[in-house]
Amino acid sequence: MITLFKILSTLPLWLLHAVGWGLGWLVFAVSGVYRQRFVANARQAGLGWRHWRGSVGESGKLVAELPRLWLGRPVPVQWDGAQHVEEALARGRGVLFLTPHLGCFEITAQAYAQRYGQTQQPMTVLFRPSRQPWLREVMSTARARPGLHTAPTTLAGVKQMIKALKKGQSLGLLPDQVPPLGMGVWAPFFGREAYTMTLSVRLAQQTGATVLMAWGERLSWGRGYRVHVQPLPASLPADGAQAVRIINAALETLIRDCPQQYLWGYARYKQPRQEI
Structure with missing residues (x-):
């Protein structure tokens, strides 16, 4: 599988995205459970077919582009809102980037590391190691790059993240990822209660870090990505919930x-797992 990843990493981004688009629709067609959850989640957000249908193919692109992003040549990246990053770094209190499962969330950390990680402050990203040994090896190799560090989803990893923020460094989290039981609270998400992590709130409150929203837009025809960055619309109160x-x-x-x-x-909207 590692050899296959290396071969795929040499392909142009437009070709990988074309294959991924087809893969996304294939999975949508053959997997009833996935299709029902996909449609139910989109309808929960009040979206009709014409608003969410593009996400079927985009979900496949998310998988197909990984070999190129992890092992291939750098891809073109544009920035929208880079001034927010520069202002936050200048404050020196650490920067907490919150990136939802939107677009290419892999590219946001890579783009930061390339532009700011080596010359200003490195970024640490939270990750859960894969159960597959070959994939775990690929991921650890791909994400260990200049200006970009990783932290496991353990107590030691949390301590590593707090230490990084207190040094004025940056941290990346996926705040809409369902955490283990006891590490979140139930909160509305598109009008339905979803178990939501409290880690991001605790990190911001304990360190005084600046919180920014960031996501990587996947541009059409393999033209690369555009990283969007913006501050939270409101300050976080002391009340965690x-x-x-x-x-x-x-x-x-x-x-x-x-x-x-x-x-x-x-x-x-799944039930949180019991951490072992």
């Missing part, structure tokens, strides 16, 4: 701006 609601509302706004690139097939 209320702070989580503010983050969820901000995520909803981002997703409504580009619903065709959200990962509607993600099991956002």
Whole structure:
């Protein structure tokens, strides 16, 4: 599989995206469980067919582009809102980037590392190691690059993240990822209660880090990506539950701006697992 990944990483981005588009529709057609969850999540957000249908193919592109992003040549990246990053770094209190399952969330950390990670402050991203040994090896190799560090989803990883923010460094999280039981609260997400992580709120409150929303828009015809960055619309209050609601509302706004690139097939409303 590693050899296959290396071969795929040499292909042009437009070709990988074309293959991924077909893969996305194939999975949507043959997997009833995935299709039902996909449609139900989109309808929960109040979206009709014409608003979410593009996300079927985009979900496949998300998988197909990974070999190129992990092992291939750098891809073109544009920035929208880079001034927010530069202003936050200048404050020196650390920067917490919150990136939903929207567009290409892999590119946001890579783009930051390339533009800011080596010359200003590195970024640490939270990740859960794959159960597949070959994929775990590929991921660890791909994500260990100049200006970009990784932290596991363990207590040691949380301590590593707090330490990084207190040094004025940057951190990347997926705030709409369902955390293990006991590490989140139930909060509305598109009008339905979803178990939502409190880690992002705790990190911001404990360190005084600047919180920014970021996501990587996948441009058409393999032209690369555009990283969008913007501040939270409101400051996070001391009350953790209320702070989580503010983050969820901000995520909803981002997703409504580009619903065709959200990962509607993600099991956002599932019951949290018991951490072992």
